[in-house]
Amino acid sequence: MTKRFPDDPIYHGFDAPGRVEAHVFDLDVEGRIPTDLDGTFFV
Amino acid sequence: MAAELGRDIFFNGDGMVGAFRFKDGHVDFTSKYVLTDKFVAERAARRALYGAYRNPFTDDPSVAGTIRSTANTNVVVHHGLLLALKEDGPPVAMRPDTLETIGNYRFDGKMTSQTFTAHPKIDPTNGELIGFGYAAKGVTTTDIAYYVIDRGGHVVHEAWFNAPRAAMIHDFAVTENYVVFPVSSLTSDIERLKQGEPAFAWQPNVDQIYGVLPRRGSGKDIRWFTVPTNGFQGHTINAWDEGHKVYLDLPVVNDNVFWFFPEYSGHVPDPRSLRQAMTRWTFDLSSNSPVPQAEIFTQTMGEFPHVDERYATRPYRHAFLALIDPFAPYDADRCGPPSVNAFLNGLAHLDIATGKSERWLPGPTSSVQEPVFAPRSPNAPEGDGYVIALVNRLDERRSGLVILDTQHFADGPVAVAHLPLRLRNGLHGNSVPSSELTAPN
Numbered sequence A: 001m002t003k004r005f006p007d008d009p010i011y012h013g014f015d016a017p018g019r020v021e022a023h024v025f026d027l028d029v030e031g032r033i034p035t036d037l038d039g040t041f042f043v
Numbered sequence B: 001m002a003a004e005l006g007r008d009i010f011f012n013g014d015g016m017v018g019a020f021r022f023k024d025g026h027v028d029f030t031s032k033y034v035l036t037d038k039f040v041a042e043r044a045a046r047r048a049l050y051g052a053y054r055n056p057f058t059d060d061p062s063v064a065g066t067i068r069s070t071a072n073t074n075v076v077v078h079h080g081l082l083l084a085l086k087e088d089g090p091p092v093a094m095r096p097d098t099l100e101t102i103g104n105y106r107f108d109g110k111m112t113s114q115t116f117t118a119h120p121k122i123d124p125t126n127g128e129l130i131g132f133g134y135a136a137k138g139v140t141t142t143d144i145a146y147y148v149i150d151r152g153g154h155v156v157h158e159a160w161f162n163a164p165r166a167a168m169i170h171d172f173a174v175t176e177n178y179v180v181f182p183v184s185s186l187t188s189d190i191e192r193l194k195q196g197e198p199a200f201a202w203q204p205n206v207d208q209i210y211g212v213l214p215r216r217g218s219g220k221d222i223r224w225f226t227v228p229t230n231g232f233q234g235h236t237i238n239a240w241d242e243g244h245k246v247y248l249d250l251p252v253v254n255d256n257v258f259w260f261f262p263e264y265s266g267h268v269p270d271p272r273s274l275r276q277a278m279t280r281w282t283f284d285l286s287s288n289s290p291v292p293q294a295e296i297f298t299q300t301m302g303e304f305p306h307v308d309e310r311y312a313t314r315p316y317r318h319a320f321l322a323l324i325d326p327f328a329p330y331d332a333d334r335c336g337p338p339s340v341n342a343f344l345n346g347l348a349h350l351d352i353a354t355g356k357s358e359r360w361l362p363g364p365t366s367s368v369q370e371p372v373f374a375p376r377s378p379n380a381p382e383g384d385g386y387v388i389a390l391v392n393r394l395d396e397r398r399s400g401l402v403i404l405d406t407q408h409f410a411d412g413p414v415a416v417a418h419l420p421l422r423l424r425n426g427l428h429g430n431s432v433p434s435s436e437l438t439a440p441n
């Protein structure tokens, strides 16, 4: 990045720029994912 | 891409779509940027070419007249396509299986509106996608284009009309026989855009406006209702009709929630003065009165609602919200100053019939993003199933995905998927059963 993101609260803390495209196979789960959950959560 | 102008608002980030895929008790995660025209051009240039939110006058001349959408507001699956939506441009189609971007999408090329809402509705009884564009002929125009798209993706009905003011219309509502357009008190003005002022300004002394149109009506059929008390209309929860009456449930706040769109005077209200009322409007089409009846149907406060989509556009009993609990503690020592949407500090399952809600709070170091609902099975009773939401672990700067069973909602998640990364605050999403995820043609 040539230009930095400005020092603005919208880029602070949890909302710091993410910029990562990810693929995570089989997320680490605490508890049990219901087996009748069959679909995709798009967000 | 960092804005060349040096400042920006939360709503102007480049859209990135995430997909959590559930199967056999496992969940995988993928995220990809939406390859909008803006994103592709700026990557090639290695700098921002598009300026301020919704203000084309601040753009680099090399991109004049191009589509400015960041496709960052909502993702909806319809006729085998994943549509990434932003209300200032056409949908951007993606493949639901790979999240690859296909491109700007105009439903068989038939949609001539420059814009399409981020909040279209799907009628569960016939699969119709019902949507509209405001500022449909360009920024600050009052033109509204309304579309009904059949389950195959073809435009089967279209109507054009003009709003009573050039204002943001972020969400709307659909019933079996009508559609309702809440016209906000956030207005736009081309001269202000040219001066580099914010894209919208709150008008403190205007009526609330709601337009009601028959679902297959033409532009002349629009009927405008007005409420003499101003209000900030939130996301619609659901709507339905019965005889000559149309009912709409949505939160209304007493003053301007969007501090980044101040009044002309520059005034923004103290956030502590904001009061949200979950309001049921009754629009009586057999009455000559322009004023709808109001009823406050719950004391629960929240935003980012979802219903059991099998009951969308029809009478319903269950709603799911990101809860706003003004009394829940926030650990500023460990989390720092509140981030965007940190006031969304729990999840609520709201019983529309009683106004009571079951709640789960993730604790003083977490906030939540919009919850969605997945029925336990295709034939499960309304509201029987799972609520899925991202939880922001503000202290750890990581994300979790929680799954709650509506049979024992207040007990908290039955599963928490830990992400090894941080998904910053986004806006809207949807849960789609595998049976509806056929690959596009």
Ligand SMILES: [Fe+2]
Residues within 6 Å of the ligand: B073, B118, B119, B170, B171, B235, B427, B428
């Ligand atoms: Fe929205």
